[in-house]
Amino acid sequence: MSFNMSSMSDLIYLLIALIVLIAGSTLGAQITDLRVPSQALAGDDVTLHCDYDDNDSHLYSLKWYKDGLEFYRHVPSSHLDTIDQCSPISGIDTKCWESSERKVVLGGVVRDSSGNYTCEVIGDHPHFKKTSKSAVLNVYSQSLEIPVIVGAEEYYQELDYIKLNCTSLNSEYNPLLTWTINNQKPMLTEVLRGWNKLTVGLNFKAGIDKFIKGVITVHCMAQVGQHIKVAEVNLYSQHLQAQQYHLGGATGCVRDGFIVLCMATIATLAPLHFLLQ
Ligand SMILES: *[C@@H]1O[C@H](CO)[C@@H](O)[C@H](O)[C@H]1NC(C)=O
Ligand SMILES: *[C@@H]1O[C@H](CO)[C@@H](O)[C@H](O)[C@H]1NC(C)=O
Numbered sequence: 001m002s003f004n005m006s007s008m009s010d011l012i013y014l015l016i017a018l019i020v021l022i023a024g025s026t027l028g029a030q031i032t033d034l035r036v037p038s039q040a041l042a043g044d045d046v047t048l049h050c051d052y053d054d055n056d057s058h059l060y061s062l063k064w065y066k067d068g069l070e071f072y073r074h075v076p077s078s079h080l081d082t083i084d085q086c087s088p089i090s091g092i093d094t095k096c097w098e099s100s101e102r103k104v105v106l107g108g109v110v111r112d113s114s115g116n117y118t119c120e121v122i123g124d125h126p127h128f129k130k131t132s133k134s135a136v137l138n139v140y141s142q143s144l145e146i147p148v149i150v151g152a153e154e155y156y157q158e159l160d161y162i163k164l165n166c167t168s169l170n171s172e173y174n175p176l177l178t179w180t181i182n183n184q185k186p187m188l189t190e191v192l193r194g195w196n197k198l199t200v201g202l203n204f205k206a207g208i209d210k211f212i213k214g215v216i217t218v219h220c221m222a223q224v225g226q227h228i229k230v231a232e233v234n235l236y237s238q239h240l241q242a243q244q245y246h247l248g249g250a251t252g253c254v255r256d257g258f259i260v261l262c263m264a265t266i267a268t269l270a271p272l273h274f275l276l277q
């Protein structure tokens with residue numbers, strides 16, 4: 001009886017060992033999320049993320065390489081101190097104290113920091129299964145310019161089509177250009193792309209709901225890495241112009257604030273006009 005019990009538990013142990021072995025050999029430590037920005041400007045601090053899942057096999061080491069050259073390693077160890085080591089390589093100034101096994105910070109990147117970044121994770125014994133993921137970072141030295149919006153007309157009538165172009169003035173790279181109409185994303189069909197990478201068009205109907213107190217505010221945003229520059233244009237309704245004409249016929253009274261200003265001007269000019277007669 002006791003013999004049977006022990007052979008039974010032996011069998012269970014054997015089964016568990018087998019399952020662990022199979023699971024370990026197929027899974028290992030997995031990279032679950034690699035985040036390397038695709039673009040940055042010279043002088044930026046750039047954070048690289050390499051997240052891994054070590055539920056099935058503990059981490060033996062995690063290393064970062066740029067174009068095949070190692071610049072960071074993390075080797076956890078139970079009996080020795082954990083090693084977090086930054087190796088100097090050309091174009092990389094690792095902020096060692098801010099870096100950890102899941103996040104590495106590169107201080108003040110330069111053009112030479114451009115390259116192919118690889119995170120490599122090795123699982124613990126007995127398999128030492130190695131996995132890696134790579135992504136390319138481009139670093140530019142030209143600062144981001146405010147884009148230019150063209151095509152705005154002086155006034156629009158309701159249901160007119162409003163057609164604008166936004167063009168980047170950068171020559172070294174193509175920033176991402178996006179539009180907003182009254183701070184909201186336009187519909188996909190209202191955005192025109194494809195002429196060249198530096199210009200994005202906008203084409204939408206000036207519906208009555210679009211004019212807020214007679215004005216539609218359109219922004220074009222240029223973005224590269226974490227940098228954003230915005231151009232703004234205000235589009236006025238013909239209706240508003242007509243209203244202002246009735247208010248005093250003064251030119252340049254475009255915004256709400258100006259309407260008040262125009263009325264004040266008329267009020268002060270009226271007695272003057274009387275005096276001159
Ligand atoms: C690994 O463990 C973490 C936390 O214990 C859990 O959130 C995650 O879902 C697990 N991953 C897998 C693949 O089981
Ligand atoms: C980046 O490096 C990895 C590993 O060496 C390689 O597999 C990958 O093709 C490289 N990617 C590019 C875009 O060069």
Ligand SMILES: *[C@@H]1O[C@H](CO)[C@@H](O)[C@H](O)[C@H]1NC(C)=O
Nearest residue numbers: 150151163164165195199201
């Ligand atoms: C926008 O640019 C395209 C291509 O250069 C041009 O065909 C189109 O007329 C431009 N639209 C406006 C509103 O300037």
